[in-house]
Amino acid sequence: MDKLRNYDVSFSGLKTGKHQFKFEIDKTFFQLFDTEQEFTNPKISVDVLLEKHTTFLEFEIESYGNVELVCDITNDDFTYPIENDIRVLVKFGEEYDDSEEDVITIPTNDHAFNVAQLIYENVILSIPMKKVSPNISEEDLEILERFSPTETEEAEEKEPESDPRWEALRKLKDKN
Secondary structure: OHHHHHHEEEOOOOOOEEEEEEEEEOHHHHHOOOOOOOOEEEEEEEEEEEEEOOOEEEEEEEEEEEEEEEOOOOOOEEEEEEEEEEEEEEEEEOOOEOOOOOEEEEEOOOOEEEOHHHHHHHHHOOOOOOOOOOOOOHHHHHHHHHHOOOHHHHHHHHOOOOOHHHHHHHHHHHHO
């Protein structure tokens, strides 16, 4: 967790109310995580709004910027805009627990909350499953459509013809 220390939001000395933090994210941030990324050249700004209450914390994390993606159809690089926000409630308890979707429990004696994982998830969830360049031509789409299997072809492939050997075994089984 030491490598992510720069993304700690210290709340212990803050007064009750709203507080703003800003982070600039690039490829070095994503290298801190041991996963392979589906994008390159990230340039992302992250605004973290912390609303401190007496018994809990509210975080709103907004990410916006650009990443480079590779088109699934043409294999060309293109710039994809990132814009996403998440809200998380942080409450205090015995030990760290992130099993609830929008609520994270941290130990009562903690003085800071690390937002690196939330920033990472916020950006990753902004990347589409199917990456299609906005510069793709109608001609490319027509070629793709022409060579794509139709629904009837797919249905025929899913229902294999019955094997006569299995049919013979079923007949023997039915006789007994």
